[in-house]
Amino acid sequence: MKSEDLETVRMVVHARSGVAVDISKEYAIESRLAPLARRDSFADVGELVQAIRARRDEGLMWSVTEALIQGETCFFRDREPFALFRDDMLPALAARADRPVRVWSAACSTGQEPYSLAMIVDEVAPRFPGLKVELFASDLSERRLEKAQSGLYTQFEVQRGLPIRLLVRHFEKVEEVWRLSQSLRQMVRFRRINLLADLRALGQYDVIFCRNVISSLDPALRGRVLEQMAQALAPGGWLVLGQDERPMGLTEALESISGWDGAFGRNPAFRAAA
Amino acid sequence: MKTCLVVDDSRVIRKVARRILEELGFEVAEAADGMEAMAWCRTAMPEAILLDWNMPLMDGLEFLRQLRKEPDGDQPIVVFCTVENDLEHIALALESGADEYIMKPFDGDILSVKLMEAGVLA
Incomplete structure (x- = not known):
């Protein structure tokens, strides 16, 4: 991913959730956004991020946020x-x-x-x-x-x-x-x-x-x-x-x-x- | 050191379980069916038993029922570890004296937490 795209992603997630995305984990970010890019028929994650910059589509920005915030959980976690x-x-x-x-x-x-x-x-x-x-x-x-x-x-x-x-x-x-x-x-x-x-x-x-x-x-x-x-x-x-x-x-x-x-x-x- | 007896007719599963259990600090013994496991238990009762259900000669359920009648056979923590994954099998295992139950496939996380649930791992 381009560093400008990573920065866009970081800002989108931060503004909506306060979550600090670690942009050094480029591979993890890209693999979590790839299904979203496919769902909305973008050629790749780069094109998805470009669309966000161009259109500021709130729904899409929320989807990106949801995909990148940690949801790891389990029953009785840590007991x-x-x-x-x-x-x-x-x-x-x-x-x-x-x-x-x-x-x-x-x-x-x-x-x-x-x-x-x-x-x-x-x-x-x-x-x-x-x-x-x-x-x-x-x-x-x-x-x-x-x-x-x-x-x-x-x-x-x-x-x-x-x-x-x-x-x-x-x-x-x-x-x-x-x-x-x-x-x-x-x-x-x-x-x-x-x-x-x-x-x-x-x-x-x-x-x-x-x-x-x-x-x-x-x-x-x-x-x-x-x-x-x-x-x-x-x-x-x-x-x-x-x-x-x-x-x-x-x-x-x-x-x-x-x-x-x-x-x-x-x-x-x-x-x-x- | 606590001993865990792994009872499974698959050598691959025994090897996977052994690696995880050794990492958790267990001494590991292996048996390929219920008969072999019973012979092992009569010699030295392990602290824990990881038990497959479907095996030749003596299956896991039959082994468990016999084990619980042996002298000190109520001592080992028994965790079923099987592809049987319906409520009927689980309920039957618990009624027959199992302490916990793992549905295959499993990983190190599942195994270690189940052993904690069963009280054999702090």
Whole structure:
């Protein structure tokens, strides 16, 4: 790819998602955009990028963005955060519940994360008869949200992180793919949300999972997105980040919670600029 | 060091599994069918068993049922690893004492996470 084309691609993705595309990975970029070029009958990726510069077609620019932002996910990814949710967060929330518990899986990609949370809620429900949990899930990509809502996963996908007993309990096989039960699908409400937008209208959540997103963003935007997340936390709520993600050095709005690796609470001393 | 017994009539699969398991820190033993696997278990019970379903002489299910009746036969973590990929087979395996279940084809990621699920790998 021409360096001018790579730069166009970098700017298109950055403006829409805040994601910093590494343009030194030219081969990866080209192989992800090639199917898109074919779909829209361009001779090659170069011609696709040229068309973007000439026409500024918003639909095409979104397609490029969706193709290049990381969607890697699996059921119960990294395991520990989900154990924390099941063994510590939900029991604590059940004890204070005078209203439904609200949980948000932000940047949920193809749905494995919110559905893992739903399976946990289903598992612990008998222990907490009064507990009501509302699960919300969002992603930037319309295409990934569609897949998430279909609840259809390949044999490869259901073997990444999903214990076999949960496969038996919650899935049925439809030809060569696996379909999540309707009752579990209905536990999660999906919605397209751009984390760069103003999130104040979204309300507040007791638990937010926002894993492996912050680290993919342009460093200059990380603090702001984290502050929005902090604002979306209900009093006493927790934000769960990816394995190597920390808010320290990016914002003062969040503080770590002792004994809970990867979970952060609102810093009461921090007041966001209005 | 924990031992994992790989039971599969395909030499290629045994070799692939051995390479992955050795990387995960297991000592690996091999058996080509359920009879051979049973002889192995009667000599020294392994910590984990990766078990194919369809094999000559004694198939995986038959082996598993017998194993669970042996002295200390409840000890090994048993992970089925087979092309059988319908819910009936999976349910039957679990009822018969399997701890986890892998549908072939598999890779190192799937195998290591399944062994974690089954509790034989930290």
